[in-house]
Amino acid sequence: MREEPLPQIKTLKSSNFDEVVHEVKSIAGIAKNNHTHHLVLVSGVPGAGKTFVGLTLAHDIEKAVYLSGNGPLVDVLQDSLQNKTFVQALYGYKTDYIRYGKVPDEHVIIFDEAQRAWDSKKMNGVKSEPDIIIEIAKHKSWSVVVGLIGEGQEIHIGEEGGIGLWNAAIRNHDIHVHAKHHQTIFPNAKHYYENKNLHLNTSLRTHNALKYFEWVEEFIAGHFERCKEIQQQLEKERFMLKFVKSLDEAKALVQNLYEGTDKTYGIVISSGLKNPKGVKVVPFSDRYTTPKHHVAYFNYPDSPYYCRKLDYAATEFQVQGLELDMSIVYWGSDLQWKNGEWKASNHKQGAEDPYQMKLNAYRVLLTRGRDGVIICY
Structure with a gap:
């Protein structure tokens, strides 16, 4: 400290x-x-x-x-x-x-x-x-x-x-x-x-982050026209926000962007997504594992789970309260826009409002990047 x-x-x-x-x-x-x-x-x-x-x-x-x-x-x-x-x-x-x-x-x-x-x-x-x-x-x-x-x-x-x-x-x-x-x-x-x-409150130095948080709220609400307006402002602020259709494209983009730096980047994913293609999910660690796999994702470059290796994705539970310089959000089939609204699946059993918790999970995933976010869909 x-x-x-x-x-x-x-x-x-x-x-x-x-x-x-x-x-x-x-x-x-x-x-x-x-x-x-x-x-x-x-x-x-x-x-x-x-x-x-x-x-x-x-x-x-x-x-x-x-x-x-x-x-x-x-x-x-x-x-x-x-x-x-x-x-x-x-x-x-x-x-x-x-x-x-x-x-x-x-x-x-x-x-x-x-x-x-x-x-x-x-x-x-x-x-x-x-x-x-x-x-x-x-x-x-x-x-x-x-x-x-x-x-x-x-x-x-x-x-x-x-x-x-x-x-x-x-x-x-x-x-x-x-x-x-x-x-x-x-x-x-x-x-x-x-x-x-x-x-x-937030200073002018965090204006782009404030704007991005507004973008996330509008995106979750399905107000996509407003999102386009905010996205144009974010581009002027040099806050990266991109949509790509393949994970390989997202990986190449972030690797080229941060080549030769010590910036952190990694893939984040919904825990409700089953069998994602092209990436493994950081596994659960038992109490005796040292370092724990989710700690290795952030802190241990030599670990196979390390975020910059882009082989493993961390879930909303493993990244909440933490951040990367750039995050790749692997958008899953458990939350899809259909007929003018979000359709959610693979809900958490026992939740009072499982739909809202699914939206919250993606809100967490979308707000992990310090410099920007790449959304792979």
């Missing part, structure tokens, strides 16, 4: 990054001095720097921890940082408490992708993940739970409850809530502080 870059995480900093970090640290100081408990929600569009905010807070604040339910992200970050202390897997953290009654030391708990927290059904019990985190926090003399909030990226079953789970979790717990949202979202807060400084 002090000396090395973190090239695998979203590095597009917002213009108010320092202000957001300062605001959360100030709230932590108030909580410590007044022995109070707080829920702070930090929001921002994909690429605004939410993960980096969380890591910075976990690194800078004493007795703070960054938690993520995104196992591949945790694995890659721990490998990059060579540290397993201030970045931890949410699963182990909550399991130690539920199963063994172990109350962790941290007073500041940073929960990445807070809008994707599991509900009680997914937890196989009466408590949701927010219930458990708030319960842990209340064991302390003071606490701050920081929820990092993205939008439209719920891809696991049990993640569809959204922010409402956090409002339910703080009921009768005397929790002060700070967020940019309107206070009607949190009727259970002891006190609610609407705070615009907790939303990561």
Whole structure:
């Protein structure tokens, strides 16, 4: 964190990054001095720097921890940082408490992708993940739970409850809530502080990324004429967005573009796509595999799974929260435009809205490229 870059995480900093970090640290100081408990929600569009905010807070604040339910992200970050202390897997953290009654030391708990927290059904019990985190926090003399909030990226079953789970979790717990949202979202807060400084805005340097995010939203919505207009603007900004009909063409394009550089590029693919042609999917790693295959995809050039070799594709679960300089999106038959609408197949069993989760999966795949995206269809 002090000396090395973190090239695998979203590095597009917002213009108010320092202000957001300062605001959360100030709230932590108030909580410590007044022995109070707080829920702070930090929001921002994909690429605004939410993960980096969380890591910075976990690194800078004493007795703070960054938690993520995104196992591949945790694995890659721990490998990059060579540290397993201030970045931890949410699963182990909550399991130690539920199963063994172990109350962790941290007073500041940073929960990445807070809008994707599991509900009680997914937890196989009466408590949701927010219930458990708030319960842990209340064991302390003071606490701050920081929820990092993205939008439209719920891809696991049990993640569809959204922010409402956090409002339910703080009921009768005397929790002060700070967020940019309107206070009607949190009727259970002891006190609610609407705070615009907790939303990561974006600088002019990220204008092309903001425009591309708009393109993704319009594309997912099926507004293709608007997409063409935005695409023309992106070309002027030198953000690459191309459609190609063969994987070989996509590979040749990105290899020629980045020849002689150390830029990262790779293929990403929907987990719902069965037997894709011309590429293998990064396989699941058991707990004893070192390095894990999805970590090797990002961090180990000598591995057969390494992204630049273009032999293996990573799924939305393996790349969420991470990025490449250029991504090749292998568009599958599990989401096709037919008769004026998207037709989805190979749905996740047990999802409340499987169609929306399929759209979310492709939204994640489409937003992994830092310099641009090549869509192979």
